[in-house]
Amino acid sequence: MLNTLQQKLLNDYQQDFPLSIRPYNDIAQALGVTEDEVLLAFEELSNEQFVTRIGAVIAPNKMGVSSLMAMAVPDDQLQQVAGIVSQYEEVNHNYERENRFNLWFVLITKDEQSLQQLITDIELKTGFKMLYLPLLADYFINLGFELDFDD
Amino acid sequence: MIDELDRQLIIALQQGLPIVSRPYKEIGLQLDIPEQEVVSRLCRLKQLGLIKRLGVIVNHRQLGYKANAMVVFNVPDSLIKQIGEHVSQFNFVNLCYKRPRCGEQWPYNLYCMIHGKNKQKVLQQLDTLIESCGLVKFERDILFSRQCFKQRGAIYKTGSNVSKCDRNAIRFDKELSVEKSIL
Numbered sequence: 275m276l277n278t279l280q281q282k283l284l285n286d287y288q289q290d291f292p293l294s295i296r297p298y299n300d301i302a303q304a305l306g307v308t309e310d311e312v313l314l315a316f317e318e319l320s321n322e323q324f325v326t327r328i329g330a331v332i333a334p335n336k337m338g339v340s341s342l343m344a345m346a347v348p349d350d351q352l353q354q355v356a357g358i359v360s361q362y363e364e365v366n367h368n369y370e371r372e373n374r375f376n377l378w379f380v381l382i383t384k385d386e387q388s389l390q391q392l393i394t395d396i397e398l399k400t401g402f403k404m405l406y407l408p409l410l411a412d413y414f415i416n417l418g419f420e421l422d423f424d425d
Numbered sequence: 426m427i428d429e430l431d432r433q434l435i436i437a438l439q440q441g442l443p444i445v446s447r448p449y450k451e452i453g454l455q456l457d458i459p460e461q462e463v464v465s466r467l468c469r470l471k472q473l474g475l476i477k478r479l480g481v482i483v484n485h486r487q488l489g490y491k492a493n494a495m496v497v498f499n500v501p502d503s504l505i506k507q508i509g510e511h512v513s514q515f516n517f518v519n520l521c522y523k524r525p526r527c528g529e530q531w532p533y534n535l536y537c538m539i540h541g542k543n544k545q546k547v548l549q550q551l552d553t554l555i556e557s558c559g560l561v562k563f564e565r566d567i568l569f570s571r572q573c574f575k576q577r578g579a580i581y582k583t584g585s586n587v588s589k590c591d592r593n594a595i596r597f598d599k600e601l602s603v604e605k606s607i608l
Binding site for chain 2: 316369370375376421
């Protein structure tokens with residue numbers, strides 16, 4: 275499904291995309307292909323939605339304040355409550371997970387005060403208390419994600 | 426530490442780096458700054474650690490990684506750093522965070538994410554992790570994701586009231602905000 279060039283582009287350029295005038299050409303030279311081939315391969319990866327984008331991942335809490343939140347919602351109310359939560363612009367990544375605490379989402383605001391205000395507001399609107407789970411330490415070193423193309 | 430132009434640059438980059446021969450030039454045109462300044466500012470933001478990584482952001486689901494587990498442990502505070510760093514070294518672990526415990530209802534303080542092609546594979550990987558990191562004696566839980574209700578749309582605001590619409594609101598795409606990472 276994916277050719278060798280595409281696999282390499284997916285795995286080897288998640289972290290240090292070249293910061294140079296012609297980055298795709300630098301990649302091409304490193305991989306022994308032409309710049310056009312690299313551009314075409316990225317086009318295809320992007321069209322097929324294998325690549326969300328080539329971009330920057332910002333370190334948590336470096337711009338604004340964020341926190342992971344969890345709610346325990348009865349199954350028959352989950353869709354409705356999830357809908358209310360998703361409507362907030364400050365909500366990012368709202369997921370159902372297999373647990374008594376079944377609704378998990380991230381809040382992002384400009385500062386701590388706004389965050390606390392938002393928490394109060396969501397609890398009031400939904401009628402459910404939340405677990406407030408801000409990040410205390412990040413141990414992750416291995417950035418990026420190694421894809422396994424074998425199976 | 427960062428100025429308005431840095432912010433604008435980060436926002437411009439949220440659309441994705443253009444797939445053209447000189448992508449930084451194109452971004453520079455949007456912001457009315459020279460290509461070289463785009464490159465040097467991005468280098469600096471990376472050095473400062475504000476940009477955690479710059480590169481290809483893959484779509485796990487589309488690539489067949491359909492099982493996404495958040496694994497939580499209750500480990501002693503005195504060991505958490507050491508354990509967290511050990512856990513992070515496994516290449517199937519995507520993220521590893523310390524978060525506060527919330528009383529008896531939620532006693533966990535260490536979180537890691539495992540994205541796998543299926544549940545079985547993820548459970549196998551988790552077994553490896555538990556054995557290798559000596560985690561068997563610690564209370565734990567595994568939460569696979571089910572439905573996704575929302576994946577994007579976080580906004581940073583500059584105004585004072587978060588609940589109201591703000592003209593100066595800056596729209597961020599999902600990954601800038603804190604990436605899928607945080608979940």
